[in-house]
Amino acid sequence: xxxxxxxxxxxxxxxxxxxxxxxxxxxxxxxxxxxxxxxxxxxxxxxxxxxxxxxxxxxxxxxxxxxxxxxxxxxxxxxxxxxxxxxxxxxxxxxxxxxxxxxxxxxxxxxxxxxxxxxxxxxxxxxxxxxxxxxxxxxxxxxxxxxxxxxxxxxxxxxxxxxxxxxxxxxxxxxxxxxxxxxxxxxxxxxxxxxxxxxxxxxxxxxxxxxxxxxxxxxxxxxxxxxxxxxxxxxxxxxxxxxxxxxxxxxxxx
Amino acid sequence: xxxxxxxxxxxxxxxxxxxxxxxxxxxxxxxxxxxxxxxxxxxxxxxxxxxxxxxxxxxxxxxxxxxxxxxxxxxxxxxxxxxxxxxxxxxxxxxxxxxxxxxxxxxxxxxxxxxxxxxxxxxxxxxxxxxxxxxxxxxxxxxxxxxxxxxxxxxxxxxxxxxxxxxxxxxxxxxxxxxxxxxxxxxxxxxxxxxxxxxxxxxxxxxxxxxxxxxxxxxxxxxxxxxxxxxxxxxxxxxxxxxxxxxxxxxxxxxxxxxxxxxxxxxxxxxxxxxxxxxxxxxxxxxxxxxxxxxxxxxxxxxxxxxxxxxxxxxxxxxxxxxxxxxxxxxxxxxxxxxxxxxxxxxxxxxxxxxxxxxxxxxxxxxxxxxxxxxxxxxxxxxxxxxxxxxxxxxxxxxxxxxxxxxxxxxxxxxxxxxxxxxxxxxx
Numbered sequence: 001x002x003x004x005x006x007x008x009x010x011x012x013x014x015x016x017x018x019x020x021x022x023x024x025x026x027x028x029x030x031x032x033x034x035x036x037x038x039x040x041x042x043x044x045x046x047x048x049x050x051x052x053x054x055x056x057x058x059x060x061x062x063x064x065x066x067x068x069x070x071x072x073x074x075x076x077x078x079x080x081x082x083x084x085x086x087x088x089x090x091x092x093x094x095x096x097x098x099x100x101x102x103x104x105x106x107x108x109x110x111x112x113x114x115x116x117x118x119x120x121x122x123x124x125x126x127x128x129x130x131x132x133x134x135x136x137x138x139x140x141x142x143x144x145x146x147x148x149x150x151x152x153x154x155x156x157x158x159x160x161x162x163x164x165x166x167x168x169x170x171x172x173x174x175x176x177x178x179x180x181x182x183x184x185x186x187x188x189x190x191x192x193x194x195x196x197x198x199x200x201x202x203x204x205x206x207x208x209x210x211x212x213x214x215x216x217x218x219x220x221x222x223x224x225x226x227x228x229x230x231x232x233x234x235x236x237x238x239x240x241x242x243x244x245x246x247x248x249x250x251x252x253x254x
Numbered sequence: 255x256x257x258x259x260x261x262x263x264x265x266x267x268x269x270x271x272x273x274x275x276x277x278x279x280x281x282x283x284x285x286x287x288x289x290x291x292x293x294x295x296x297x298x299x300x301x302x303x304x305x306x307x308x309x310x311x312x313x314x315x316x317x318x319x320x321x322x323x324x325x326x327x328x329x330x331x332x333x334x335x336x337x338x339x340x341x342x343x344x345x346x347x348x349x350x351x352x353x354x355x356x357x358x359x360x361x362x363x364x365x366x367x368x369x370x371x372x373x374x375x376x377x378x379x380x381x382x383x384x385x386x387x388x389x390x391x392x393x394x395x396x397x398x399x400x401x402x403x404x405x406x407x408x409x410x411x412x413x414x415x416x417x418x419x420x421x422x423x424x425x426x427x428x429x430x431x432x433x434x435x436x437x438x439x440x441x442x443x444x445x446x447x448x449x450x451x452x453x454x455x456x457x458x459x460x461x462x463x464x465x466x467x468x469x470x471x472x473x474x475x476x477x478x479x480x481x482x483x484x485x486x487x488x489x490x491x492x493x494x495x496x497x498x499x500x501x502x503x504x505x506x507x508x509x510x511x512x513x514x515x516x517x518x519x520x521x522x523x524x525x526x527x528x529x530x531x532x533x534x535x536x537x538x539x540x541x542x543x544x545x546x547x548x549x550x551x552x553x554x555x556x557x558x559x560x561x562x563x564x565x566x567x568x569x570x571x572x573x574x575x576x577x578x579x580x581x582x583x584x585x586x587x588x589x590x591x592x593x594x595x596x597x598x599x600x601x602x603x604x605x606x607x608x609x610x611x612x613x614x615x616x617x618x619x620x621x622x623x624x625x626x627x628x629x630x631x632x633x634x635x636x637x638x639x640x641x642x643x644x645x646x647x648x649x650x651x652x653x654x655x656x657x658x659x660x661x662x663x664x665x666x667x668x669x670x671x672x673x674x675x676x677x678x679x680x681x682x
Contacts, residue, residue, distance in 0.1 A: 062576055064572055064575065064576060087575075087578045087579070087580055088578065090575060090576055090577065090578040091577070091578030092578075093576075094576075094577075095572075095573075095576040097569060097572065097573060097576075099567075099569050101567070101569035101570060101572065101573035102573075103570065103573070103574075103588055103592075104592065105591045105592050105595065114577075114579075114587055114588075115574070115577035115578060115579055118579055118583045118587060119577060119578040119579055119583070160573075163577070164576075164577070167577060167578065
């Protein structure tokens with residue numbers, strides 16, 4: 001179905017392909033035609049001022065927002081098609097939110113277990129085993145029986161990452177994952193994300209962390225006003241930005 | 255005659271047991287006085303013929319005197335624990351056809367322990383029915399089979415009286431005993447001399463109406479105990495329907511909630527209780543009462559649940575959905591558990607409202623708390639039973655308000671419990 005449009009990337013089939021994506025809320029156009037291919041294993045960092053549409057684009061990828069125009073292909077399947085099984089798409093796409101959104105009535109272990117049992121139909125024992133492995137991976141092996149309210153923001157966000165990873169996602173989406181954290185807690189979360197990138201996870205990261213973008217990104221995308229203004233390797237975007245806006249933004253924040 | 259007597263003895267033995275058997279073992283030779291019956295006047299103060307303990311009554315003893323026998327003395331022994339006034343004792347000899355002629359009998363009365371002795375001035379020798387009345391008799395409060403025994407003296411010889419069916423005395427209930435005790439207290443009289451206190455807080459009616467109103471209390475509990483658990487799923491269903499994507503579901507739920515909340519429960523009860531029978535549908539009043547209040551409460555609970563769901567952060571839905579959970583899974587495993595904790599205070603206040611609203615069922619004859627209180631009010635003319643009913647409402651509502659406060663703390667989500675010793679690797 002998606003085989004006929006291979007013009008842009010000569011290399012492997014992209015895991016995610018966005019074609020002319022539009023999104024408007026009422027009369028407000030937030031995304032005004034975004035096209036983007038993301039290769040398997042690629043780490044794409046999306047930068048841009050607030051209101052530029054980066055979060056909306058990310059939320060369109062797992063259909064938390066319904067695009068008003070354009071197409072999105074995920075692993076060769078058009079997920080914007082009307083008959084798409086949205087849940088099976090989301091199952092393969094992990095998302096980490098700015099506000100963590102842990103389930104406050106469940107402890108860390110059960111936060112990570114719930115969707116495994118419900119969606120993947122794993123047994124309780126298996127889900128608990130996976131949950132422990134993932135919590136260990138984000139450095140919280142000793143906090144399995146803590147409730148979210150008993151954890152720091154950084155710990156909560158790492159539980160949220162473990163919760164997404166436990167579903168064995170093919171792509172991870174990070175929506176300003178460190179923006180709500182106190183500065184001293186940011187590093188722990190970024191370390192986990194960095195490690196994940198090194199292990200070959202495909203990641204789309206919306207962030208304000210320039211150093212993370214510089215160090216970890218395979219590609220940096222700069223968005224403004226619902227458009228992709230500039231994209232390229234971190235070096236290209238940070239050292240030799242083509243657009244004045246990009247230059248101004250980078251000058252402001254770094 | 256001999257045969258009849260033996261039969262009577264046998265019957266008495268069956269009732270009175272070993273005591274009567276002793277009498278049978280030594281039958282008296284003479285036939286001067288045959289006991290007919292011993293009865294006590296009903297004193298329960300109601301329409302029954304019960305003789306109750308701890309309350310004054312009158313014993314009537316009747317026996318047949320044979321002609322030509324000289325009955326000189328009659329001694330009646332009342333059961334242990336029974337008090338009496340011997341001075342008022344009356345005796346009359348009924349003679350003639352159908353024993354219609356009254357002959358006053360003059361006698362000296364004396365008493366010793368439980369025995370009252372009537373010494374007749376002239377020995378009774380006319381055939382007739384001797385009727386003896388003992389006044390001021392108070393049987394023991396606990397009641398039981400009261401056997402009146404005795405002896406008589408004829409021609410200088412003492413004989414045992416025949417054993418007859420005992421007087422069955424109903425035990426006095428504890429509240430009645432307390433009420434009786436209270437009635438004799440001077441402070442109660444002083445208390446009741448105040449018109450206001452007597453009308454609203456009469457101590458004796460307080461005590462006597464308690465067990466009656468208690469039955470209504472149980473009924474009211476039986477109504478809420480079934481209605482509330484039914485109202486919860488109904489409210490949940492309506493709340494979920496009101497959030498449904500399909501306008502039809504939303505419309506049905508919204509209409510239902512608006513109509514039920516927009517009309518008085520009293521009217522809904524009337525419509526159900528008078529409408530259904532006219533439509534030829536007969537439903538037991540308890541079942542119908544439960545159904546009506548449950549359906550009413552469900553509409554209110556819908557709004558409680560709906561606002562509870564709405565109060566939950568949008569991020570919870572998004573997090574659950576982003577993990578691939580379906581809308582139903584999200585609702586059951588993520589939203590509702592949080593929602594329930596949040597609405598516990600509102601849920602409790604709805605329960606309290608429902609419990610109080612069961613009183614409206616009194617209007618259609620469901621025997622609940624207020625209805626029982628009303629019957630006692632009608633019988634006594636005192637408002638006190640209503641006060642007792644109020645206490646029965648408070649017994650539930652006051653502790654519940656306290657429980658709610660506790661649950662709120664629990665619902666705030668933080669549960670402090672011991673953790674494994676924190677390790678050094680926990681820094682974020």
